[in-house]
Amino acid sequence: MGVFKEEPRRLDGHQSRCPYCGLLQDRAVTLEHDWVLLEPDLAPLAHTVPAEHRWIELSDGRVTVYGVCPPDPYQRCRVEHRLACSAQPLPDLWPWLTMLRGENERRAERQAAPEPPQLPEQWPDAG
Numbered sequence: 001m002g003v004f005k006e007e008p009r010r011l012d013g014h015q016s017r018c019p020y021c022g023l024l025q026d027r028a029v030t031l032e033h034d035w036v037l038l039e040p041d042l043a044p045l046a047h048t049v050p051a052e053h054r055w056i057e058l059s060d061g062r063v064t065v066y067g068v069c070p071p072d073p074y075q076r077c078r079v080e081h082r083l084a085c086s087a088q089p090l091p092d093l094w095p096w097l098t099m100l101r102g103e104n105e106r107r108a109e110r111q112a113a114p115e116p117p118q119l120p121e122q123w124p125d126a127g
C-alpha cells in the first residue's frame with residue numbers, strides 16, 4: 001500500500017544510487033569514519049584484487065582495507081563500486097604497471113627515432 005520496505009542490509013551503512021550509472025551501491029563506514037561505496041553482492045578472493053583496493057568487513061560492520069600481505073588465499077573482500085562502474089574511468093589499479101607502460105612508451109619512441117651515428121665499439125683497456 002505504497003509502503004516501500006527497505007531491503008535487508010549486510011552492512012551497517014545504507015545503499016545509494018551511483019550518480020554516474022544509477023546502479024545501487026553499498027555505503028559502508030570505514031574505520032576512519034568515512035564512507036566508502038562498495039559494489040553490492042560481490043566478494044572476490046582478496047588476492048585477485050589490487051592490494052589497496054581490498055576492503056574487508058569487520059565484526060562491527062565497519063570496513064577497512066585488508067592489509068595482510070600476502071593475503072590469505074581464502075580471504076574474500078569487497079571492492080569499491082567505482083572500480084566496477086561502467087560510467088567512471090578505471091583508476092590506476094596497478095601503478096607499477098602504469099610506470100612500466102610509460103617507460104616502454106618512451107623506449108618505443110626512442111626506437112622509432114632516427115638512429116644516432118654509431119660510435120666504433122670501444123673496450124676498456126684491460127688493466
Ligand SMILES: [Zn+2]
Nearest residue numbers: 018020021085
Ligand atoms: Zn556507477
